Amino acid sequence: MAQAVVIGAGIGGLTSAIALRQRGWEVTVLERASAIEPVGSGLAIAANALKALDTLGLGDRVRALSRIQGQAGIKRADGRWLTHTTSEAAAGRYDDSVVVLPRAALMEVLTGALGPDVLRLGTGVAETDQETGAVRTEAGEELRADLVVGADGIRSRTRQRLFPGHPGPVYAGVTAWRALVPRGDLEIGAAESWGRGRVVGVSPLAGDLVYFYATDVLPEGVAFADEREELIRRFGGWHDPIPALLRAAEPAAIIRTDVHHLAEPLPAYHRGRVALVGDAAHAMTPNLGQGACQAVEDAVVLAHAAGAGDLDGYTAARLARTRRIMKRSWDLCRATKVRNPLLVAARDAALMLATRARPDLLVRSMDEVLGWRPPEETVSSRPRRP
Template structure:
């Protein structure tokens, strides 16, 4: 039986482990954390990733957690709509809309499907030999026919495979995330744009929770004793329910992370017996909501080209690199639009978005056809 070593127990790594197991592989997932705690906040699983999860019989368990209904779109800081659509229109166009759920809940769904004994916690990877397929850990060496680098933005496996390649760089914005218990008026799924990198997103979740996210164009590396207080100073005068939701947020629940992206794409998503996926291969800004979605796509395509042990990693690169690179660059372009500073540039951006939405009511969706309309490889499809 072919053996795969998956480095990293995040969303991409767990999905890859499941996908390879379902193709008949023996899988070991190594994760340096001693316990998979419920870290993170919300995570978006769009129509393309739901289709990928369908190939693993995991699409429907995720869909059941959807709470996005009615109108959704992008607004100005004063509440005026720039462009919008509805969940029904999105579902009719792509067969699915988007599900936003707790990252921890998605991890639970994946862990329930991963075969028993596959996950090894508290196991730190020290080195990887791409040619031999050997992973050296603090608990001993592991040998595999395939090594999957799913170890995130600071990937050791990427560094070993491409030691001279420039790493991810700061995108000029920092992100904050929080999940808030909410008993007020129902909220819509909206993203609100200002200038200078300032964005604020509000998305309803299951169980009376609301997911908040924000970005701002501040220098990298800064931290505050009370991150919520800073968010209130920046966004507290924006349209409701943003101020009310921030007021209801527990300061201890606010997560802060500088946003990085890979400006120069890798020459390949594999080296020797190593395949890279997700943020290890193509870290991107969060502006398209496709980071986790692309990791899930990667995992399903990798398992497809790996087959029952006849590994074809050049085909994996051929199937994934151009698409992932295009989305990294596209997400960066949207990030740049949010970072405009001059009042005239901001006014022109907003007017163009409003005019385009007025002429083409489904403009927001049309612009995402090539992203959300993706389908998994034919041989990987199955009903969930």
């Protein structure tokens, strides 16, 4: 039986392990952390990732834990729509929509599908050999693999070993806040609102929770003694229900992070027997909501290619697509960072006029992203060694 070692137990790593096991691989997942801690934030899973999860038999489980976005789009800080669409329009075009759920819920689905004795926590990796597939842990244990999957995130050590000349992640110029907030009796609809260099996103989840996120242009490393009070200061004058959601947030539940991305794409997503997935391969700004979705796509495509012994095919299938999505995310990030009042007014007017000319602009603009389909199932019963 072919052996695979997956480094990292995030969304890309767990999904890769599941996809490989379903194709007959013996898989070991190594995770440096001693526990998989639930992250108190939400996650959008779009039509493209749902189709990938469907090939693993997990799509309906995710849908059952999620809430469909319904009407969604972009507003101004005063609440006026700039552009919007509906889940029905997306489903009619892509045979599926966008669902939102707590990140922890998706992780529970993935770990539950992984199977026993696959995940090894508290196991850091010291070295990988791209030619032989040897993996040496920090404890000195050596594992042999026909395939090594680097799923160790934006600060990936696996990526650094494969491409030592790559500059790595850079600061995107924005700080992000995220939180899960009780909805209470508030009327909540899904929307992202743009101001002068600032963004607020709101997505209702199943049950009594709302996923809230915000970004602002700040120097890297800036933090505040009371992040909730700082959010209220920056966004308390925005349209309803944003001020009420901020007041309802528990200060300890607010996660603040600086946004980093790979401004310089990698030349390939594999070398020898080692392949990269997710943020290790193509960390992007969150503006398209495709970071986790692309990791799920990676996993399904990698298992398909590795089963045929073709890691060149994995890079060929993923590199150009993810580069385009990285660029689109960065272009959106730059648009939201604009602070000059005249440029902001011009940006908003252009978006409104374009939507009036093409009411389906928002949904059509995502054709390349959401119209993706998983590779056809042409799998032999036993994987060939890459």
